[in-house]
Amino acid sequence: MSARQVAEQVLDPELPVLTLADLGVLRDVCEEGTHVTVTITPTYSGCPALDEMRADLRGKLAEAGYTDVVVHTVLHPAWTTDWISEDGLRKLADHGIAPPQRIGPRAVGPIPLNLEPPTRRVQCPRCGSPRTTELSRFGSTACKALRRCEDCREPFEQIKEL
Amino acid sequence: MDNAYDGLTEDSEEKHWAFGTGFSTALAGVDRAVPSGVDHDVLAVYCLMLGDDALIYSQRLAEWCSRAPELEEDVALANIALDLLGQARLLLTRAAEVEGADRDEDALAYLRDEHEFRNVRLAEIDCGPGPGGDFATTIARLLVMSTHRLALLQRLTGSLDPVLAAIAAKGVKEVAYHRDHAAQWVLRLAGGTEYSRERMVAGLERVWPFTDELFATHAVEAAVAEAGVGVDPATLRAEFDEVLDTVLRAADLDRPDVRQVAALAGRAGRDGVHTEALGFLLAEMQYVARSMPGAVW
Numbered sequence: 311m312s313a314r315q316v317a318e319q320v321l322d323p324e325l326p327v328l329t330l331a332d333l334g335v336l337r338d339v340c341e342e343g344t345h346v347t348v349t350i351t352p353t354y355s356g357c358p359a360l361d362e363m364r365a366d367l368r369g370k371l372a373e374a375g376y377t378d379v380v381v382h383t384v385l386h387p388a389w390t391t392d393w394i395s396e397d398g399l400r401k402l403a404d405h406g407i408a409p410p411q412r413i414g415p416r417a418v419g420p421i422p423l424n425l426e427p428p429t430r431r432v433q434c435p436r437c438g439s440p441r442t443t444e445l446s447r448f449g450s451t452a453c454k455a456l457r458r459c460e461d462c463r464e465p466f467e468q469i470k471e472l
Numbered sequence: 473m474d475n476a477y478d479g480l481t482e483d484s485e486e487k488h489w490a491f492g493t494g495f496s497t498a499l500a501g502v503d504r505a506v507p508s509g510v511d512h513d514v515l516a517v518y519c520l521m522l523g524d525d526a527l528i529y530s531q532r533l534a535e536w537c538s539r540a541p542e543l544e545e546d547v548a549l550a551n552i553a554l555d556l557l558g559q560a561r562l563l564l565t566r567a568a569e570v571e572g573a574d575r576d577e578d579a580l581a582y583l584r585d586e587h588e589f590r591n592v593r594l595a596e597i598d599c600g601p602g603p604g605g606d607f608a609t610t611i612a613r614l615l616v617m618s619t620h621r622l623a624l625l626q627r628l629t630g631s632l633d634p635v636l637a638a639i640a641a642k643g644v645k646e647v648a649y650h651r652d653h654a655a656q657w658v659l660r661l662a663g664g665t666e667y668s669r670e671r672m673v674a675g676l677e678r679v680w681p682f683t684d685e686l687f688a689t690h691a692v693e694a695a696v697a698e699a700g701v702g703v704d705p706a707t708l709r710a711e712f713d714e715v716l717d718t719v720l721r722a723a724d725l726d727r728p729d730v731r732q733v734a735a736l737a738g739r740a741g742r743d744g745v746h747t748e749a750l751g752f753l754l755a756e757m758q759y760v761a762r763s764m765p766g767a768v769w
Binding site for chain 1: 637644722
């Protein structure tokens with residue numbers, strides 16, 4: 311397997327249903343002879359999983375015989391949920407996590423203030439009902455919000471758009 | 473070991489210094505050279521100002537961890553604190569790099585004394601959960617701090633320093649969520665019971681005296697704005713006022729009518745002149761790092 315193929319299969323430590331490639335944090339894998347440079351980007355500035363990602367990448371690459379590996383972390387361009395692959399969105403929904411909507415590029419100028427939680431419809435990943443409400447904008451990790459389905463009454467997590 | 477920071481480098485996976493895990497390449501991928509015509513010392517101090525705002529405020533927010541009025545809010549405040557801590561680490565790393573004095577983010581966070589911190593005083597005052605305030609006061613500060621920071625970071629995305637521009641571009645997305653969260657809580661508390669409304673009004677009155685300081689231009693800020701790498705905070709006032717007025721109008725609240733806290737002989741947080749609250753905060757934040765320098769785990 312190429313170093314890229316190996317790196318693409320490494321799972322995200324906090325969302326282990328997704329690979330780092332699905333999540334869009336794996337930005338580049340460059341092989342020069344036996345030397346491999348992997349480039350990743352954090353989801354949030356304070357993402358505590360970065361060190362684990364680096365260690366997992368080095369570990370999996372070492373298992374596949376790539377021992378001369380450097381993992382770079384880049385900030386620019388800033389990660390967006392739009393980089394989660396179609397496959398990634400589907401895997402999230404299959405595992406009970408509501409995927410984010412595509413948001414596209416942000417308009418220039420001041421950022422609009424939201425005095426109410428977003429009203430857009432988020433489908434319950436368990437029963438499919440569109441009647442769900444936000445319990446908290448901040449969930450178990452920085453990238454998730456907590457919601458509840460009004461029909462099956464189950465709480466569920468949602469990757470919030472960023 | 474001779475150098476307490478040896479454990480911080482990217483390659484030392486076996487052990488971590490207890491207070492950092494090697495962020496040295498987090499700024500990779502953007503041009504790290506300081507733009508020509510920009511004074512290194514001035515840019516380093518500016519990065520400290522923005523980094524210290526985030527670091528000190530993050531520490532204050534983290535005090536709510538396990539003490540918020542409900543579990544969801546506990547998680548929310550901790551998440552916001554974590555975002556700010558992430559921004560602080562990037563900004564202090566940039567400050568250290570530009571300064572070139574062989575210090576790193578950990579040395580800047582843990583080994584500086586009160587007068588060396590450049591944060592605005594609003595970041596450091598005690599707004600609870602202890603007797604220094606309460607949840608409503610905390611929300612009032614979150615509204616003021618995040619409205620200010622969002623306006624600032626949004627302009628900073630156009631900085632001629634590519635590192636600051638990249639840090640700001642990430643931060644904007646995060647702080648937009650913080651500001652919405654605060655605004656929505658102000659509406660809930662002001663529109664709740666008579667008692668919750670009283671507390672919200674009192675909270676705004678507690679933090680309001682520190683707002684003017686956010687927009688007072690320090691010589692360093694004037695210099696970085698002139699050089700195109702930073703933002704003159706005075707230019708943020710109009711947007712700040714508009715956002716605050718929108719929230720207060722929706723909550724049917726008036727702007728607090730309270731006096732501003734004066735600077736001391738013209739000097740305030742950006743000059744390293746602080747309230748007594750900062751010393752207590754640092755004593756707790758820096759205790760382990762100073763009592764066991766170089767500890768690894």
